[in-house]
Amino acid sequence: MSKMRLVLQSVEKASLLVDNVDKWVDIKRGFIVFVSFLKEGDPETVVKAATDVVKVKMFPKVEDDLSRTRADALANQPWEVMVIPQATLAGKIKGKQCQYHSQIDKSLGADLYTLFCDTIKKELTAVREDAVVQCGTYGNRQGLKMESLGPFTHVVEY
Numbered sequence: 001m002s003k004m005r006l007v008l009q010s011v012e013k014a015s016l017l018v019d020n021v022d023k024w025v026d027i028k029r030g031f032i033v034f035v036s037f038l039k040e041g042d043p044e045t046v047v048k049a050a051t052d053v054v055k056v057k058m059f060p061k062v063e064d065d066l067s068r069t070r071a072d073a074l075a076n077q078p079w080e081v082m083v084i085p086q087a088t089l090a091g092k093i094k095g096k097q098c099q100y101h102s103q104i105d106k107s108l109g110a111d112l113y114t115l116f117c118d119t120i121k122k123e124l125t126a127v128r129e130d131a132v133v134q135c136g137t138y139g140n141r142q143g144l145k146m147e148s149l150g151p152f153t154h155v156v157e158y
Contacts, residue, residue, distance in 0.1 A: 002102075002157045003045045004112075005089040007034040010059065010152035014082050016136050017143035025134040030080035031059060032146065033120075036089030037104040037112045046112050049158045050119035053081075058154055075124060080132035083117050084142065085109075106139060113138040 009032045015024045033053055037046075057071045059079070074081065090103035104112070117135040124131035136142050 001040050002038050003040045003042060004038060004049055004158045005036045006049060006053070006154075006156040006158075007086070007089065008032070008053070008058075008154040008156065009034070009146070010148055010150070011082075012147045012149060014144065014146035016082060016084060016134065016145075018137045018140070020140055020142070025082070025136075027080035027082045027132060027134055030082070030132070031074065032082045032084060032144075034084050034086035034089060035113065035116055036086050037109045038090055038102045039104050041104050041108070041112050043112065043115055045158050046116050047119050049156075050116050051123055052156075054120060054123040060152065075127045078128070078130075080134070081120060081124065082134045082136070083120060084136040084144065085113050085138045110138045 011027070011030060011032055013026065013028050014032055015026045017024055054074050057073045059072060059074060059077070061070070061072050061077055087100070087103055087109075091098040091100050092102060103109075117133070121131070121133045124133060
């Protein structure tokens with residue numbers, strides 16, 4: 001049974017509204033990580049997923065001339081990261097509706113989200129002191145603006 005879901009999207013730049021009013025956080029070239037926790041979610045799975053996001057070679061390096069090269073890990077490149085809680089990734093279509101019965105309790109989800117963000121920050125700053133990791137606000141509806149060179153997206157379940 002799945003414990004969490006991730007969608008990773010390559011971006012040239014992105015901005016996220018984190019307070020539902022006027023506070024935006026930004027990243028340059030890098031990746032957005034949309035994350036959702038399911039009822040079976042646990043800290044061990046969250047740490048493994050966050051570590052994989054940083055260390056697994058699944059991201060194509062994009063050169064300044066926009067050509068793509070072999071896949072590499074976030075830890076090996078100067079990419080920036082934006083983590084966004086996305087509860088709707090827990091949805092499942094049943095009949096003519098989308099249901100969210102597998103979504104984790106909000107307070108436990110908030111704790112796991114904090115752990116996920118903290119782990120990504122720890123893993124990236126261990127190899128790059130200048131690492132940029134921006135995290136959205138768990139439980140808020142957030143505006144998102146992004147530019148991408150194409151729909152380079154990974155969907156990952158743990």
